[in-house]
Amino acid sequence: MGLVIISVDIAEEVNTVQSFVEAQGLTFTILLDEDSIAARDFLVRGIPSSFFIDRSGVIQVRHSGPLEAAVIDEYVQQLLLR
Numbered sequence: 001m002g003l004v005i006i007s008v009d010i011a012e013e014v015n016t017v018q019s020f021v022e023a024q025g026l027t028f029t030i031l032l033d034e035d036s037i038a039a040r041d042f043l044v045r046g047i048p049s050s051f052f053i054d055r056s057g058v059i060q061v062r063h064s065g066p067l068e069a070a071v072i073d074e075y076v077q078q079l080l081l082r
Helices: 014-024 037-041 069-080
Strands: 006-010 029-033 049-053 059-064
Touching: 006 037, 014 029, 029 037, 049 069, 059 069
Parallel strands: 006 029
Antiparallel strands: 049 059
């Protein structure tokens, strides 16, 4: 199984996001949602929001709020069982 992580930043300027990415040492893709289109399409109600999407492109888990490693592991295990 491959795992892809994509972060979507809502309505912030490129320089702000770039500074954050560098300060945190992030290595995954950050998509800029300057007009909040993705936020509307994914029905984001809180920030941060995380979505676990299966291989067919179907959202299986929606999580609002920060994520800890143990919770991420639990969601991934749930997806593996499907």
